[in-house]
Amino acid sequence: MKGNVVSGIACVLMLWAGSVFGQAEVEKLVFRNLDESLGLSNSNILSMIRDADGMMWYGTAYGLYRYDGTRTKVFLNTKDSTSISHNNISKIFVGPKDKLWVKNVNGIYDIYNPENEQFSRGVTVFSSTYHLASDSVGMLMKDRQSRFWFTHPAKGLSIYDEETGKTSYVQKTNEKGSLSSNQIAAIAEAPDGMIWVVHSSGIIDLLDPNRLIVTKTLKLPKGKIPAVATYEIMVDSDGDAWIFDPERDLGVFRVDGFSNTIEANQEDQGTFWLNNNMVKAIVESKKGQIWLGTDHGGINVLDKATGTVKYLTGENSQDNSMPHNVIYSLYKDNEDIIWVGTHKKGVAYYHQGLLRFSHVRKNFADLNSLPFNDVNAFAEDSLGNLYIGTNGGGLFYHNRKTNTYKQFKHDPDNASSLTGDVIVDLIIDREGVLWVGTYLNGLGSFDGKEFKNYQYLPENTSGIPGPSIWKLFEDSTGKIWIGTLRSGISMLEKDRKTFHNYPAGSAPFFTNNQYITGFAEDKDGNIWVSGGSGLNMLNYETGQNAFYSETQGNGFIDSNISDLFVDREGVLWVTSMSGLYYFNKPDSSFVHFGEEEGLPTDYLVDLLEDNDSNLWISTQMGLSYAEVNRNENPYSITFQNFDQKDGLQAALFNKNAALKTRNNEFIFGGPNGYNIFKSENFAFERNNPAVVFTDFQLFNEEVKVGDMLSNRVLLPKSLENMDKLVLRHDENIFSIGFSALNFLYPEKNKYRYKLIGFNDDWIYLNDDLAKVTFTNLDPGNYTLIVQPGTVLDGWSSYEYSLDIKILAPFWKTPIAYFLYLMAILAFIFYFRNSFLTRQREKFEREQAMLEAKRVQELDRLKTKFFTNLSHEFRTPLSLILTPTEHLISGTENTGLLSQYKIIQRNARRLLKLINQLLDVKNVEKGGLTFHPSEGDVVQFIKDCVADFHELSENKHIHLSFETNTHGQQAIFDQDKLEKIIFNLLSNAFKFTQEDGAITVALELQQENEEKGILILSVSDTGVGISVEDQHKIFERFYTTEGHGQQLNQGSGIGLSLVQDFARTMKGEITVESEPGMGSVFTLSIPLALIIPENWEEDDEEAALEGGGLKEVILIAEDHVEFRNYLKDCLTDTYQVFTANNGAQGWDLAQQHIPDLIISDLMMPQMDGKEFCQKVKGDIKTSHIPVILLTAKKSEEAMLQSLDSGCNLYLTKPFNLEILQLSIKNLLRERNVIQEQNRNKIQINASEVKVTSLDDQLIQKAVAVVEKHMEDPQLSVEFLSKELGMSRVHLYKKLQSITGKSPIEFIRLIRLKRASQLLEKSQLNVSEIAYMVGYNNAKYFAKHFKAEFAMLPSEYAAKRQEIATE
Secondary structure, eight states: OTTTSEEEEEEEEEOOOTTOOSTTTOOEEEEEEEOGGGOOOOOOEEEEEEOTTSOEEEEETTEEEEEOSSOEEEEOOOSOTTSOSOSOEEEEEEOGGGOEEEEETTSOEEEEETTTTEEEETHHHHTTTSOOSOSOOOOEEEOTTSEEEEEETTTEEEEEETTTOOEEEEOOOSSTTOOSOSOEEEEEEOTTSOEEEEETTSEEEEEOTTTOOEEEEEEOOGGGSOSSOOOEEEEOTTSOEEEEOTTSOOOEEEEOTTTOOEEEEBTTBSSSOOSOSOEEEEEEEETTEEEEEEBSSOEEEEETTTTEEEEEOGGGEETTOOSOSBEEEEEEOTTOOEEEEESSSOEEEEOGGGOOOEEEOOOTTOTTSOSOOOEEEEEEOTTSOEEEEEBSSOEEEEETTTTEEEEEOOOTTOTTSOSOSBEEEEEEOTTSOEEEEESSSOEEEEOSSOEEEEOOOTTOTTSOSOSOEEEEEEOTTSOEEEEESSSOEEEEOTTSOOEEEEOTTOTTTOOOOSSEEEEEEOTTOOEEEEETTEEEEEOTTTOOEEEEOTTTTSSOSOOOEEEEEEOTTOOEEEEETTEEEEEEGGGTEEEEEOGGGTOSOSOEEEEEEOTTSOEEEEETTEEEEEEEETTSSSOEEEEEEEOGGGTOSOSSOOTTOEEEOTTSOEEEEETTEEEEEOGGGSOOSOOOOOEEEEEEEETTEEOOTTOEETTEESOSSOGGGOSOEEEOTTOOEEEEEEEEOOOSSGGGOOEEEEEETTOOSOEEOOTTOOEEEEESOOSEEEEEEEEEBOTTSSBOSOOEEEEEEEOOOGGGSHHHHHHHHHHHHHHHHHHHHTHHHHHHHHHHHHHHHHHHHHHHHHHHHHHHHHHHHHHHHHHHHHHHHHHHHHHHHHOOOHHHHHHHHHHHHHHHHHHHHHHHHHHHHHHHTTOOOOOOEEEEHHHHHHHHHHTTHHHHHHHTOEEEEEESOSOOEEEEOHHHHHHHHHHHHHHHHHTOOTTOEEEEEEEEEESSSSEEEEEEEEEEOSSOOOHHHHTTTTSTTOOOOOOTTOSOOOOSOHHHHHHHHHHHTTOEEEEEEETTTEEEEEEEEEEEEOOOOSSTTHHHHHHHGGGOSSOEEEEEOSOHHHHHHHHHHHHTTSEEEEESSHHHHHHHHHHHOOSEEEEESSOSSSOHHHHHHHHHHSTTTTTSOEEEEESOOOHHHHHHHHHTTOSEEEESSOOHHHHHHHHHHHHHHHHHHHHHHHHHHTSOGGGSOOOSHHHHHHHHHHHHHHHTTTOTTOOHHHHHHHTTOOHHHHHHHHHHHHSOOHHHHHHHHHHHHHHHHHHHOOOOHHHHHHHTTOSOHHHHHHHHHHHHSSOHHHHHHHHHHHHHO
16 A cells, blocks of 8 residues: 555665765665565564466465465464464475465475465375375476476475376486485476586586486585585576575575586675675576575675675664664565565565665765755756756765766855855757856856856846846857746857847747746757747747737647746746646647646646656755657656655755756756755556455454355455455445555555446546445446556556356345246236126225215214203203302201212212313313423322322222322422323223232332433223224224123323323323233323522422412302302412402402402302402402403493402403403502512612502511621521511512512612612622621622623723713
């Protein structure tokens, strides 16, 4: 994956290159290390090989690893017979059928099958399959005839021919041409096909591969070898053999392939003096160059042509980044990549193509390094040395042979010194004179001895036109063209004496640019001039000129041009801030290439041409190589882009800092030195890396070969070797991983893919992603096609595919479709034979629908009828209940009393049933609303249950009530809760047999201080409810059947209303029941709990408020039926108390302090007039509105009534709606009066004019509070005593006339006084708090903010601000 595959340039190794010196000229070998993040957990690499599929394998001291260029897979011993037998891997070979032969430290082979990714033991096939001479195998080798040679430590050689399946044997016999011994250590094949056989004794046999006879025998020098050794051999491309023992410090023996002379090379002898005799591995890096990997000596590079040795070690490498000095294995693959296995630092690899950009910069540890990093310009002299112009460091002359730098600096006191230290451009003219363009210091020249300066003088019109020289160019006639920063063009004649200046717009060329960035001359002698405003063409000889910009419609996108270049074919190339252009001469247009065509950025700086007519372009985001196809019209270009990861000095390059030397070296400079390189160091040939499918995941879990999924093996083979991947329809999230086998440039890997059968368009993957994921593919056949990118940022010409089949579910299989067809045929047959039946059924359905509509209409009429009937029944029932209550209260005869109670009970039950009918109507109209009131919910439920005690005794059914709390004040709908309890208990009694039991259980669950849940369950031991009926019992008019003992199965309304009531109270009703085992109905509703405040009187005041949220009305009427009628009319909206005369009414008024009184004028004991006068004359009740009712219509009666102080006078008969509206208006007026009275509290008593008893009470209360304000113990008890009233009466009185409780009343006066003190005194908040009776300033601030919406300090500051205005 890009950025993760390699850790960058791991080591740059210095080769001592004879007489070649200099930081820019040192030959470098670039190694790269595999990133540890790839999972190569063991860094001790003992062996390496590349298999037939192109993947690399590493044998380590702990495990076998496979690397595919993107990811690493590890194979370890798992105690499974299909895993490797040992984790310590010593050697790896590719054997027959491209299987991997893995040799462990014990000499045992495991054979890896790439198809199923499993291992088998080598001993199982040595004899049975390959018929080897021995089960003990040392090594194996494949020759050019595709035969496999096996060595045996004691049995000679076995040769297996894979084509014929036959095995030949070469052993020591008495015949001529046999082996010298059967103890074979190693073999190798020479370029001429001869087989070199090394015996453990040091004897070397040269074996004819066709006749299988020894043609020559050699022997290593006896004095330099042990009696027995484990030799290894490598034969190079010249036919020379290199023999060593990796276990002994014998150095290396070179056997000349032509003369067969043997030479020992060690630390102190031989042609090649090694730095370490312990040679562990040998490889030929290129023809004539042999690499020896040593133990603690790094890599010894033997040059056969010069007979020299160069040592690659950590001590002589740049940045101390040599992979390691202990090299255990070396391997060269078919792409000429040399892999280096180290002891502690894993795997590194080398290839000539990795040598990209040599970076020359200032190195404080190297005195011969570049002295100044910020480079602006280059020029090459006739000796091949460089002039380097810098951005503030002056001019440097680099002698490339001696690697020395000479600096030239500007000296203001020396007219012959360098023109200026900020050099913008350099050229050397045909006379060998160096010309120097500077920033702000004009133009200079240098003939090798002294500088000549051309300063800008405004008065000198024949001199340079400006102080800042930005571009220099010598044309074919020897004239020097000078581009300035802001002064246009100047031309210096060949005599180097006369300047001709051409500002923008001036004759004869009328150029358009004052800021000049580039010059170029085409084959016609035209001079092209670029700048920030477009491109000019001029001919000095003819005076002809032309102009090109984005406004001319000639192909330019932007006129800001950075440089010009004419290639060897005469094509003009233009770099700009909008990309690359070339001039198409036939139609005088410019062809554009930008980011969409492959450039890293549109901001280009300079460009140069290589010998293949391709371009190197410096940009603001690295370098870009442009491969130009000139056979197409317009040209096509393939770009390869390089950045700092490739060794560039920086991401951006400086203007004019580009040069191609006579040795075809390219130099590009920038703020961090410069890069020097040759094109031939780059692998620009088309690289088409193969792609292998390596990884499969199902539901983000890796699936290995052989894993069982859903009773089948999903991957019987590795993904790469499978003909088709078959998945079930529910295996709908899967991922497929793949990798391009590009080990040289893995960071350049990129992919695109398409899934044929799903989409035919290429989908481009992110650079760091080598995996595709698919979800919810439809059943069918698909083909995944993956195409890798090439080195040149194009796309490979090869595509790699994997067939995928998604199986259809059973209902979409051919068998299923066949069954569908049969079913359709059967349906057609059935339809044909039952057409008349269906017509008859259709007729019956229509009749049934008509019947259903008729029943539905009957239900509607029934509901309407019962609703209307219930309205008609309510008044007679009220007239039945009222005299019954009167008879009960006035009868002492127990017999009659019992009969009266029966009448009363059944009348009430009938009334409740009628009310249910009304509730049904309300539900249907959506008229159910929640009417909360306060009260003790526990006591309320207990009272409701108590109403059924008499019924329980009569039916001999045990009724019990259980609760987990004895009392709780809460806000709830008493009417609906009572109806729910009534219906649930009625049902329970209806279906419970004699001697049964009914239990009402109440549980209060408190969620927090203000919220709780009421759970009420009614359980019985009755007949129970069947499972199929349980979800229907809450349907309206549904009744259960089958209970023969029940004469009345009910109306089917009660439980439906229970559910509606429960939902109205945001609760729910559930049922649990079994036939014969009884039923349990459970009601759950949320409650708002009433929690007392922190003041000491809050508990008592909460008790006073226990009457609920409904307003209280007292009715005094001696006519019983009329009194009950009024009560029934008002009960739904108000809490109603009744009295049968004025005296009783007066007692109730003092006791309950009602919100309004309705009284008849003519009553016994105390008439309405006297009753009204008493109410209005007592300070406790003077605020209560009074409505007087009378049958007298005379004016005298009306005057007497109004004189008594009543608020409203109504004559009988009257419209009930008028009475209800009058009550609402009077209560609304009372709320207005409360607000007025609250205003009276908030001002001083002296400012209020006393007009009524209520005002007198307010004034007196205010005076008491003001007098004792500083006393923190001032309480409601003390205030009630001072006013001569009980606490209860005081509470109700103040609540009625002011809307505030006594506590709030006291608090308000204190806070008002505090506001006055804050406004007018200089006391702080704490002092004022104590002055108004607060012990806690924080508590005071809390109350103050609640009343005035700001903190005391903010209030004081605001008032003072107002006062100062």
